[in-house]
Amino acid sequence: MSLVSVPFVGTGADTALHVFATLVLVGTIGAAAYGFWRFHELPINKAHSKDHHQIGLITALTWIGFIWHWVWVLAVILAFVDMEKAIINLRDTWRHGSNQTESREEESC
Numbered sequence: 001m002s003l004v005s006v007p008f009v010g011t012g013a014d015t016a017l018h019v020f021a022t023l024v025l026v027g028t029i030g031a032a033a034y035g036f037w038r039f040h041e042l043p044i045n046k047a048h049s050k051d052h053h054q055i056g057l058i059t060a061l062t063w064i065g066f067i068w069h070w071v072w073v074l075a076v077i078l079a080f081v082d083m084e085k086a087i088i089n090l091r092d093t094w095r096h097g098s099n100q101t102e103s104r105e106e107e108s109c
Helices: 012-040 042-049 055-064 068-082 084-107
Strands: none
Touching: 012 042, 042 055, 042 068, 055 068
16 A cells, blocks of 8 residues: 555445445535524414514514515514513603702702
């Protein structure tokens, strides 16, 4: 056997190794595609589990997100953030923030 010879070439083991490598390659690509699909469907699954009011919008944004990925980020935000609570918290922060500013101004006078 010389330094330039390749083992298993021209034998039955060569064919078996090629078949095994092909199966591993196809399996890896299939698993990656399935994982990507499951990850991409995450906003829809979350919206269904929370019985979200905007399931149709989240579904549409998720499908559009296959083309424009920033739209998928909007779908994730809509699915995971409870907008009613977020608006109430923002409103309360705005109101309490203005009250604290007025009380500080009164104390300084």
